[in-house]
Amino acid sequence: MLRVPPLTLRLPSGGASDDDCMQKRLSRAFFGRSVLEVAPDLIGTTLLFRGVGGRIVEVEAYHHTDPAAHSFHGPTERSAVMFGPPGYVYVYRSYGIHWCLNFVCEPEGSASAVLLRAIEPTNGLAAMRRRRSTTEERLLCAGPGRLCEALGITRKQNGLALDAAPFALFARRGKVEIVAGPRIGITKAVGKPWRYGLKDSPFLSKKFSPAA
DNA sequence: TGCCCGATTAACT
């Protein structure tokens, strides 16, 4: 279990100003690091898409050397964004049914990304309930497919930048306690503890096993 | 070209 200090993360900016350029540089610096550093640093930050979203409570890291990563076998039409610069979103179709949202990390060409697995809903609850056809708050964004459905994210957002509208990312305020464990739903590279979550959050897609 | 499987979810028994 890790204790992590508040992030120095750029805040979203309204327009194309000098301030906006500065924000973009900070964003690149934040996402341009190792995916294994970025992933836990994202826990506790707030993600909004068109004003709808909340606090990120669960993510998974996918490194390009990892057989479970979509980039492992080289670029394809689907995974092309993963091979681009950091700070952009990679959206893919899962099981032919659901959409899954990723943030591209590491320097361009590394083809590594963080999968967004769960969010604690804080903004736009009504829109999320409508899209998800449920009123149960705990299940609105608990899982990569549910999260995209609640926020209204589809293939249309593939390749968009994270540091500009309609996306917004806000730094966490206080300290957060982060837990790590094996990733969910994969059959390759099963042992890697590259799933990160906010300790004891009720909004996780699945509980983390107690530390051995 | 065809077949199988997957970074999933909801609705079953």
Place this chain on the structure above:
DNA sequence: GTTAATCGGGCAA
């Protein structure tokens, strides 16, 4: 516990 929904990619033929 099991299964159906359904599509992009890897790999065999």
